[in-house]
Amino acid sequence: MRRLADLYETLDQTTSTNAKVEALARYFKEAPLEDAAWALYFLTGQKLKRLIPTKLLVGWTQELTSIPGWLFEEVYASVGDLAEVIALLLDARERPARTEELPLSVWLEQRLLPLRQLDAAGQREQVVSWWHAMPRRELFLLNKMLTGELRVGVSSTLVVRAVAQVAGLPAPSVAHRLMGTWTPSPTFFRQLVSQDVSDSDSSRPYPFYLASPLEQPPGDLGDRAEWQVEWKWDGIRGQLIRRKGSVHLWSRGEELITERFPEIADAAAALPEGTVLDGEVLAYADWRPLPFALLQRRIGRQKLTPKVLAEAPAAYIAYDMLELGGEDLRSQPLRERRAKLEALLEDVPRLPVSPVVQAATWEDLATARGEARARNVEGFMLKRLESPYLTGRKRGDWWKWKIDPFTVDAVLLYAHPGHGRRSSLYTDYTFAVWNGTELQPVTKAYSGLTDAEIGRLDRWIRAHTREKYGPVRSVEPEQVFELHFEGIQSSPRHKSGVALRFPRIARWRTDKKPQDADTLDSLKELLHASG
Amino acid sequence: MTVTPQGLYCVPGGFHVDPWRPVDRALITHAHGDHARSGSHRYLGARAGKGLLHRRLGADATIDTLDYGERLRINGVTVSFHPAGHVLGSAQLRVEHGGETWVVSGDYKRAPDPTCAPFEVIPCHTFITEATFGLPIFRWEATEQVAEDILRWWDANRALGRAAVLFCYALGKAQRLLAELAKLTDRTVFIHGALHALLDAYRDAGVHMLPTQPVSQVEKGTSFAGALVLAPPSASSTTWMRRFGEHETGFASGWMRVRGNRRRRGFDRGFVLSDHADWPDLLRTVEDTRAERVLVTHGYAEPLAHYLHEQGVDAAPLATPFEGEAED
Ligand SMILES: [Zn+2]
Ligand SMILES: [Zn+2]
Numbered sequence: 001m002r003r004l005a006d007l008y009e010t011l012d013q014t015t016s017t018n019a020k021v022e023a024l025a026r027y028f029k030e031a032p033l034e035d036a037a038w039a040l041y042f043l044t045g046q047k048l049k050r051l052i053p054t055k056l057l058v059g060w061t062q063e064l065t066s067i068p069g070w071l072f073e074e075v076y077a078s079v080g081d082l083a084e085v086i087a088l089l090l091d092a093r094e095r096p097a098r099t100e101e102l103p104l105s106v107w108l109e110q111r112l113l114p115l116r117q118l119d120a121a122g123q124r125e126q127v128v129s130w131w132h133a134m135p136r137r138e139l140f141l142l143n144k145m146l147t148g149e150l151r152v153g154v155s156s157t158l159v160v161r162a163v164a165q166v167a168g169l170p171a172p173s174v175a176h177r178l179m180g181t182w183t184p185s186p187t188f189f190r191q192l193v194s195q196d197v198s199d200s201d202s203s204r205p206y207p208f209y210l211a212s213p214l215e216q217p218p219g220d221l222g223d224r225a226e227w228q229v230e231w232k233w234d235g236i237r238g239q240l241i242r243r244k245g246s247v248h249l250w251s252r253g254e255e256l257i258t259e260r261f262p263e264i265a266d267a268a269a270a271l272p273e274g275t276v277l278d279g280e281v282l283a284y285a286d287w288r289p290l291p292f293a294l295l296q297r298r299i300g301r302q303k304l305t306p307k308v309l310a311e312a313p314a315a316y317i318a319y320d321m322l323e324l325g326g327e328d329l330r331s332q333p334l335r336e337r338r339a340k341l342e343a344l345l346e347d348v349p350r351l352p353v354s355p356v357v358q359a360a361t362w363e364d365l366a367t368a369r370g371e372a373r374a375r376n377v378e379g380f381m382l383k384r385l386e387s388p389y390l391t392g393r394k395r396g397d398w399w400k401w402k403i404d405p406f407t408v409d410a411v412l413l414y415a416h417p418g419h420g421r422r423s424s425l426y427t428d429y430t431f432a433v434w435n436g437t438e439l440q441p442v443t444k445a446y447s448g449l450t451d452a453e454i455g456r457l458d459r460w461i462r463a464h465t466r467e468k469y470g471p472v473r474s475v476e477p478e479q480v481f482e483l484h485f486e487g488i489q490s491s492p493r494h495k496s497g498v499a500l501r502f503p504r505i506a507r508w509r510t511d512k513k514p515q516d517a518d519t520l521d522s523l524k525e526l527l528h529a530s531g
Numbered sequence: 532m533t534v535t536p537q538g539l540y541c542v543p544g545g546f547h548v549d550p551w552r553p554v555d556r557a558l559i560t561h562a563h564g565d566h567a568r569s570g571s572h573r574y575l576g577a578r579a580g581k582g583l584l585h586r587r588l589g590a591d592a593t594i595d596t597l598d599y600g601e602r603l604r605i606n607g608v609t610v611s612f613h614p615a616g617h618v619l620g621s622a623q624l625r626v627e628h629g630g631e632t633w634v635v636s637g638d639y640k641r642a643p644d645p646t647c648a649p650f651e652v653i654p655c656h657t658f659i660t661e662a663t664f665g666l667p668i669f670r671w672e673a674t675e676q677v678a679e680d681i682l683r684w685w686d687a688n689r690a691l692g693r694a695a696v697l698f699c700y701a702l703g704k705a706q707r708l709l710a711e712l713a714k715l716t717d718r719t720v721f722i723h724g725a726l727h728a729l730l731d732a733y734r735d736a737g738v739h740m741l742p743t744q745p746v747s748q749v750e751k752g753t754s755f756a757g758a759l760v761l762a763p764p765s766a767s768s769t770t771w772m773r774r775f776g777e778h779e780t781g782f783a784s785g786w787m788r789v790r791g792n793r794r795r796r797g798f799d800r801g802f803v804l805s806d807h808a809d810w811p812d813l814l815r816t817v818e819d820t821r822a823e824r825v826l827v828t829h830g831y832a833e834p835l836a837h838y839l840h841e842q843g844v845d846a847a848p849l850a851t852p853f854e855g856e857a858e859d
Contacts, residue, residue: 013799071666075667084790089668419791424789424792
């Protein structure tokens with residue numbers, strides 16, 4: 001545990017990428033295999049689920065520190081990280097500087113995971129005894145594991161680089177071996193760094209290749225004929241695998257979602273052995289995508305009743321082929337992969353091929369882009385026909401050319417404190433538009449301002465507070481912001497009757513007065529445009 | 532005492548304490564910007580802080596002073612200043628009238644500080660306390676420990692040929708750091724121009740600190756590899772930083788107790804060091820004064836007042852624009 005705490009501290013205290021990779025590599029080299037496997041588990045963003053309800057952890061902390069509930073809330077609002085709050089509050093008592101050192105794997109396998117077998121009283125006894133015996137930084141890490149929040153703030157790319165460095169392997173091989181589900185065991189870690197290339201897990205997906213947003217005019221990409229253009233689907237990116245007699249559907253978040261989409265799994269069962277496709281899960285009927293909201297509603301359902309399946313039937317629009325007949329096609333040019341894809345999926349129900357947009361010039365394409373909203377798509381994907389299927393976000397071969405976002409001018413009405421690194425600032429805001437003579441809150445937004453603007457707005461908020469409701473403040477309705485969003489849907493759950501998708505702040509309109517803000521009616525007109 | 536639009540006001544005495552707008556007669560606890568504002572007709576403060584008050588209020592401001600503990604009668608009200616342990620010359624103001632005693636603490640801390648006289652407990656009926664760090668998560672470690680951590684960080688960067696740029700508030704914290712580090716080393720420290728004049732005020736008062744050299748007086752092109760540089764936080768994202776080449780940044784402040792505060796501002800290291808009382812010391816001080824009534828100002832006034840109230844103390848927040856360490 002101390003070794004992990006040292007690593008965490010080093011990673012936390014540097015902004016240099018190289019220093020981070022170096023620290024990670026040193027850890028993987030020096031730690032015992034069983035510890036390295038667990039560290040990797042957390043470093044790649046996985047967590048222990050449902051160990052102890054956070055409510056209990058909060059309760060025990062309050063009992064031990066005699067902090068009343070409202071004060072705990074106040075502290076939490078100011079720190080924004082439960083594990084840290086508990087560690088800081090428990091720091092009141094004398095803490096041992098150094099304690100008995102247990103390896104990370106022992107902590108996890110013999111202490112934390114067995115907590116699941118205990119009742120609340122037993123859990124309390126265990127956890128409190130650990131709390132008493134740990135220095136603060138290790139206590140903080142322990143809490144992070146208990147709350148399932150241990151994220152170390154390094155991207156998986158860096159972790160992969162570090163493992164690759166230790167193993168003497170190319171990074172893409174390591175990335176591939178880390179895909180899918182794996183158990184943090186010495187065996188797994190040994191296989192991960194081994195030079196042996198044979199791969200036993202048939203469910204394992206390939207790392208996804210991600211497109212970059214197009215910031216230059218498409219004409220700068222050169223000859224239109226070198227590019228394949230598709231609609232950019234507004235669904236769930238997924239990799240569909242048909243190997244060894246079974247089907248696996250992976251989301252980009254590396255979650256297995258096969259069971260959520262039985263109709264896709266059924267259709268894919270007919271594919272030949274050793275097929276892997278890249279594509280998008282959509283709500284889809286009559287060869288046409290339905291609005292994302294329908295798919296979202298389906299994801300939200302615990303049980304897939306026949307009614308749910310009928311309301312939002314799903315399809316998998318395939319746009320690339322990564323493996324055929326068990327052969328890895330990723331180094332072949334898109335032109336060839338596409339030809340194989342079209343040949344394989346001719347008229348397979350539920351598995352349509354993402355059509356190629358036939359516009360001869362970049363200008364024609366710009367015109368066609370106007371249809372995007374009516375088609376329920378987000379814009380275009382531009383893919384270089386000669387490109388191999390790469391790993392991660394590599395600029396140059398795949399671009400997403402999104403349609404311009406919707407905009408609305410809205411008035412700042414409430415401010416909420418941020419979390420984590422922005423815990424002492426008001427960083428989350430509720431915005432309103434005019435409904436008659438009243439300001440009607442319509443959306444929350446928290447991204448889009450610079451740090452300097454956030455600081456300036458924070459000071460303004462503190463000086464213009466009307467009322468406080470716990471950590472939330474209502475402010476004078478004076479500041480106007482231009483918000484961008486990707487879509488709008490009617491929502492009975494919201495008082496305004498509408499919900500915005502991906503709202504963010506485009507700019508602070510200091511040039512506008514609150515009376516210049518938009519109205520709820522004008523917002524509702526967009527409902528039709530948004531489908 | 533009441534709060535007027537100009538600030539805290541003593542009605543029978545006819546004077547304001549740390550007013551935020553110009554008044555006729557201002558009694559000042561210390562030279563930080565949220566307590567000492569220019570434009571008033573005449574000022575009264577503790578003698579030990581006179582030099583700093585002039586730097587803040589202007590050389591031609593009318594400033595009378597009293598020694599710590601020395602009493603003065605103003606319109607039948609007895610006033611005196613007592614050490615607050617916050618920064619050089621900082622004082623609590625004791626106000627006595629008709630058998631009632633008030634103490635306005637200004638800002639204070641209980642931890643030892645080689646740059647100023649230690650906090651003195653003044654029993655009173657009404658105690659006006661600060662609450663810059665009035666939450667139970669704020670607890671300070673021993674100053675020597677923090678100074679050693681800073682020295683170790685400086686040495687680690689020195690070993691790698693890097694500069695270590697340490698941000699800290701220009702009045703109080705910088706001098707305290709230089710005085711604490713002087714117990715551990717005698718190396719010269721580079722300083723930002725904003726610190727220069729304030730350091731002189733401390734040296735004039737006889738405070739022993741590490742030797743310093745203003746960055747502006749270093750010849751162009753000189754390497755800062757291995758140097759420690761002190762600068763106010765406002766310098767952190769300016770072009771002024773470019774001259775240091777490869778460097779790490781640190782920030783010495785009570786706010787560094789919370790990890791997110793450091794991460795948000797992008798500092799490599801946070802050193803938890805404050806010139807304000809931490810939560811246990813706030814509670815201890817309230818108890819030590821044996822005050823019947825406690826009014827709370829700065830930052831976390833509401834939670835501290837609420838907590839004291841639950842503990843059976845007659846406490847309430849007092850709305851002021853005092854900012855505490857954020858603006859110091
Ligand atoms: Zn102060
Ligand atoms: Zn203050």
